[in-house]
Amino acid sequence: MIYSIFKNQVFIRNGSWIPPTCAKNASFLRIISALVVRYESGIAESRHWFKTSYLINTIGLSPQSAVSVSKKLHFETSKQPDTVISFLEKHGFSKAQIRNIIQRWPESLLCNPEKNLLPKLQFFYSRRISRFQLLRILAVNPSVFRTSLDNSIIPNFNSFKEFTGCDDDQVLLAYKNDSSILTRKFQSVFAPNLAILKESGVPESTIIVELVLHPRIFSVKPDKFRGIVEEVKKLGFDPSKRSFLTAVQAFLQLSKSTWERKIDLLKQWGWSNEEVVSAFEKYPKTMMFSEQKISAIMSLFVDKMGWKSSYIAKRPVLLAYNLERRIIPRCLVLQALLSKGLIQKFSLNFLVESTEKKFLQRFVIPYKDPYLLKLYEQKLGLPE
Structure with a gap:
């Protein structure tokens, strides 16, 4: 505390004191205590604001990130952080890369760069590693500096x-x-x-x-x-x-609970225990896809396209492809062909798994329909 009570006297750190008659007044002491707490809080808030402001204005952190990072640091002047930033800039790190390093390792701003950072950089410089790749990777994962x-x-x-x-x-x-x-x-x-x-x-x-x-x-x-x-x-x-x-x-x-959730999810789509095991044996990554991805793809295949769930279980690699960039655009082209009676038989495997070139050669180019290509390119997000 900024003050102390000793032998019925209240002493303030700047050397002044309050006489005993006032010190005996409980209300007066509560007022003094409140003022002191407010004073100390103001100092703490001022220091916190300085750190946060520095992180925002000098490093470019967002206000939310700056608040989070500032809680892990203690500095009252910009001298040491400026030294670290200057060192990193000198060695070729961009502002964005420096920002990444500080977000992942806030304490880096308080380290001794010549002692903590330079020897590691010199070691990597001595190896056959491109400077561009080195800086990019260290910015993403600065753990080695510690x-x-x-x-x-x-x-x-x-x-x-x-x-x-x-x-x-x-x-x-x-x-x-x-x-x-x-x-x-x-x-x-x-x-x-x-x-x-x-x-x-x-x-x-x-x-x-x-x-x-x-x-x-x-x-x-x-x-x-x-x-x-x-x-x-x-x-x-x-x-x-x-x-x-x-x-x-x-x-x-995957934890046991995650395994159980994904098995239950696949069963909800009609897979039997045997089909779940078989799918995992055929394509182990099946169980590593997120539950959201599995549900979204199964919903498209089964609910919207009307394909049997058991077919997907026999070909689980179909769950691996990107929904927005591959599956949806190709399914829309197929639906257009089916609605116009231009196609009767097709292979789902080929539809999804074929390369871009082979897909266009099989489902777009032969029909000479500008609408098909336009539909496909729009869903891919390509410019017209």
Whole structure:
């Protein structure tokens, strides 16, 4: 508190004091207390406003983001934040990238850039990584700046590269997908799980590709990882095929409750237990799509187009395609052809899965109808 009561006297920090007769008055003390609290609150509010204003005007954060970030920082002048921003600009980070770094790591504004940031940047500069790619990835995932260079970054970088045989820029790509590639010990976290896959017959080439693209699935505890690998084997997945690791990824990413919700959802669309299992075995990503995506696509196929739910269950890859950019435009063209009696037989698989060129050659070009192409391009959002 700014004041204290001692031997019936009220002392203010600036050295003045209030005589005992006033200090004995309870009402007077309550007034003094209220004024002091208001005074201190005003100081705190002023400091908070300075930080928020700085984050908005200097860095370009939105007011909402600025308030959120300011709660994690304590600075009363712009000296240190200005030093950090100047350092990042000097090394080529754009204003948008600096803004991303601060939003993801607010404390960066208070670090010593020469000590905390420069050594990491110098290490990456020494590798065969393009400056453009380096800045872009570090702006998206600045976790490495908070990690020990000698104890973590360098040994993990070298271990990852030695195992995969990939280029330096691919190590950084893996880091972008999961920061633990460089922030957690590779030999104790990733290596045991990679060994489990090798023992199970997963080709090393497949492991390497997945490690770069989806490193997060390899960062769980080995006991849990081994249990899931064995479960996937029991379901009949072939370790030599890519779908094996996709199934492992699905089991790792989805909680039991999420599995149950998605199974219930598919049953609501008429799938049996056997069809759900069969669809997962054919295309493991089926269970990784959001419930909203599954419902939207099934509604279009079943409710609006009148196709049987069981057909989709036999061809679950149909759920993988983008609803707005592919499925809806193509279905509208098909409906137009059917309504005009221009087509009787068609393959749903070909309709959805074919390339753009093949789709146009099969469903648009032969009919020489300008309306079909215009309808299709409008739904794709292409200019007329």
